[in-house]
Amino acid sequence: MSRLDSGIRRLLAQKHALEDAATRISRLSGCVMEFGLGNGRTYDHLREILPDRQIYVFDRQIAVHPDCEPPADRMFLGDLFETLPQAVSRLAGQAAMIHLDIGTGDKDASVTLVARAAPDLVRLLKTGGVVVSDQPVDHPSLAPLELPKGVKPGRIHMAVRL
Amino acid sequence: MSRLDSGIRRLLAQKHALEDAATRISRLSGCVMEFGLGNGRTYDHLREILPDRQIYVFDRQIAVHPDCEPPADRMFLGDLFETLPQAVSRLAGQAAMIHLDIGTGDKDASVTLVARAAPDLVRLLKTGGVVVSDQPVDHPSLAPLELPKGVKPGRIHMAVRL
DSSP states (O other): OOHHHHHHHHHHHHHHHHHHHHHHTTTOOOEEEEEOOTTSHHHHHHHHHOTTSOEEEEESSOOSOGGGOOOGGGEEESOHHHHHHHHHHHHTTOEEEEEEOOOOSOHHHHHHHHHHHHHHHHHHEEEEEEEEESSOOOOTTEEEOOOOTTOOTTSSEEEEEO | OOHHHHHHHHHHHHHHHHHHHHHHTTTOOOEEEEEOOTTSHHHHHHHHHOTTSOEEEEESSOOOOGGGOOOGGGEEESOHHHHHHHHHHHHTTOEEEEEEOOOOSOHHHHHHHHHHHHHHHHHHEEEEEEEEESSOOOOTTEEEOOOOTTOOTTSSEEEEEO
């Protein structure tokens, strides 16, 4: 499969998974967190499909299109393992959805990163909260969810906080 | 429309336009030229759908994934208005397809860039050769082509060399 086809499927998987997660949390109050703001594409989609939720974003630095820049008081900028504990101290148990898009292209490094972040991610989630992630997030308090129709397993991952 | 939806439609428009152009040139011999290699996504797609064509690429520098790096003797690296005349001197009238993806985000600058490049692009094309472009290419020797079904006008542009 060409990188163009692969890019299309990746973006479609993100779209369908985020929209599925938004439906799943429709009766759950709480904020949304995006780890890996990047160019702001999925952040822009999240604020479109969840206009009434507070959305917090996490990234090393802002590299986003100016139209997609989140409010300053909802950004956690810097090393993930410094900002994540700060977020836990402010927002533990308050996230209805977490979107994780922090894969680095280096498979082993990405797996290590997610494994190290998993306990704090779980602390941030409400019971019933949903994780959408480019990498699988393994934790005893997370149960994998079936992906929406048309999304190939492995392309994206969804789980619910037990 | 969110930037995620817009990104999906942009990549789908590229895919459908390139595949349509590949069909249109199926009885025309000649090489393919890609202006704006970027991360190599559409180059990778072109070499997948046109495995028997020589594909020349043009960009300021190589920023491509190593898997998508073109052979050194088919790359024109540097300022477009230095490489374009070099290409004309070597390959005038030999291109069956040109893919132009050189929009800079600055609309006016992109329009100026394409207008300045148009005469040399036309010199590179064979009669019947097809241009696929992120910007309209206006030239008396180019006639606009209808876009493939499902691609919204304005999202991408196609023309044939008269």
